[in-house]
Amino acid sequence: MSLVIEKAGPQDRTRIFELLEQANMHHIPSPEMPEVSWENYFVARVDDQVVGFCGFKILSETEAKTELMAVDSSCRGLGVGYKLQQHRMEVMHSRGIRKLTTNTDLPATIAFYKKHFGYREVGKLDKIHEFSDPAINEWTTLEVDLVAWHEAMKRQK
Ligand SMILES: CC(C)(COP(=O)(O)OP(=O)(O)OC[C@H]1O[C@@H](n2cnc3c(N)ncnc32)[C@H](O)[C@@H]1OP(=O)(O)O)[C@@H](O)C(=O)NCCC(=O)NCCS
Numbered sequence: 215m216s217l218v219i220e221k222a223g224p225q226d227r228t229r230i231f232e233l234l235e236q237a238n239m240h241h242i243p244s245p246e247m248p249e250v251s252w253e254n255y256f257v258a259r260v261d262d263q264v265v266g267f268c269g270f271k272i273l274s275e276t277e278a279k280t281e282l283m284a285v286d287s288s289c290r291g292l293g294v295g296y297k298l299q300q301h302r303m304e305v306m307h308s309r310g311i312r313k314l315t316t317n318t319d320l321p322a323t324i325a326f327y328k329k330h331f332g333y334r335e336v337g338k339l340d341k342i343h344e345f346s347d348p349a350i351n352e353w354t355t356l357e358v359d360l361v362a363w364h365e366a367m368k369r370q371k
Contacts, residue, residue: 215260217294219301222255222267229264230257233284239346246345251281256301258285258294265289268298270306270314278306280316299331307360314360317353319346324354332366333358 222230230250234240243249255269268283280302285294306314317339318324327333333356340352 215292217265217297218259219256219297220259222252222257222269226255226257226264226267227252230255230267233264233267233286234282236287237284237346238344238348239282239284241343241345244345245342247282254281254302254305256298256305258298260289266294266298268302270302272306272309272311275310276312278311278314280314295326296330299327303331303358303360303363307364312359312361314358316356316358318356319350319353324356327356327358331358332363 231240234242239247241247251269251271254271255267257264258266266283266285266289269281270278271281272278283295283298285298303314315336316327316333318327319341324335328335335354336357337355338352339355341350
């Protein structure tokens, strides 16, 4: 599989919304997600087909939050999400971001962030309305120190 991660362009937005719909995250604009910031979005392409995307939003000189990520349901478990997440963390680290926050709901996704990227759980947040899994009513807030993560990555190489 030849996978390329690159910056998303306006031409990718329709496909990104298809992927969001698969994950029941297409309720935008809404109180949960008033808008997509688009500034820092990346797509994963296989043979020119977008199979996943992710984004982030800068909050201050040293803080950022992840903003949406989804991989096509037929392409999950192949490492696409891992590469997207690793890419956005690298980009944020290179821009001087240290504290990264992620709100997510699915237990498998929470486990994915903790196991592979050094996140720890810091709190819970009630959902305002349905978004992602309709059976889960709260977000789990996760945090990672990108400087510590980057050092650990270097030691692994
Ligand atoms: C969360 C999500 C983005 C992960 O994407 P993904 O492409 O399936 O993730 P990966 O394949 O990189 O990792 C999933 C598993 O596959 C494994 N994997 C990695 N590379 C692999 C490869 N080449 N072949 C097989 N498996 C692989 C990973 O180790 C991981 O396993 P583990 O966590 O059980 O150890 C995807 O499941 C998704 O879209 N979920 C719904 C929306 C969502 O929750 N988004 C996050 C919002 S915060």
